[in-house]
Amino acid sequence: MTEVAFHFNVGDPLGYACRLLRKAIRAGAQVAVIAPPERLRELDAALWSFDPLEFLPHVRIAPGAQPPARLATTPLWLVERASDAPPVPVLVNLGDEVAPGFESFDRLIEIVGNDDAERQAGRRRWKHYSDRGYAIERHEVGAR
Structure with missing residues (x-):
């Protein structure tokens, strides 16, 4: 069963996502990020600029598109639908x-x-x- 974790009260969701994704990539994880198109555009731009000394390799996949095989080892995938992501664990x-x-x-x-x-x-x-029986891990990021 999928492990579910919520990170609540995030003041800057895109900045937080960038830091979380950097941590995951440093740990060797492959991750897909799902969001509406405009949010993906914002995240794509943020991944290029949030840290001037670091680059997080990522690929944005259009709905229904198949990524080239040469990109299979890319650690970070930006998708509008989970079904468009390659088989990654997170x-x-x-x-x-x-x-x-x-x-x-x-x-x-x-x-x-x-x-x-x-x-x-x-x-x-x-x-x-919760209604479907998933155990949920809660992380309180910031105070309200």
């Missing part, structure tokens, strides 16, 4: 909805900002996983 959700197909990943990380709309969406996702 999925990070930066969207407001439950990611269809999250069950195919070993681990799911939900990043929830600290504004009311993001918190409400996070609660709905928490309820979805």
Whole structure:
């Protein structure tokens, strides 16, 4: 069963995601990030600029596209649908909805900002996983 972790009250979700992804890559993990198109564009730009001395190798995959085989070892995949990600163990959700197909990943990380709309969406996702029997790990990142 997929391990689910929520990171709540994140003041800067994109900056936090960049730091979390850097940590995962340094640990040797391969990760897919799912989000709506505009958020993926923002994350793509942030990954190039959040640390001027470091580059996080990543690929953005268009919906339905098949990545070239030469990119198979890329550690970070940016996708709009979980089904477009290659078979990697970790999925990070930066969207407001439950990611269809999250069950195919070993681990799911939900990043929830600290504004009311993001918190409400996070609660709905928490309820979805909880109602289906997933044990949820909670990380309180910042104070409200």
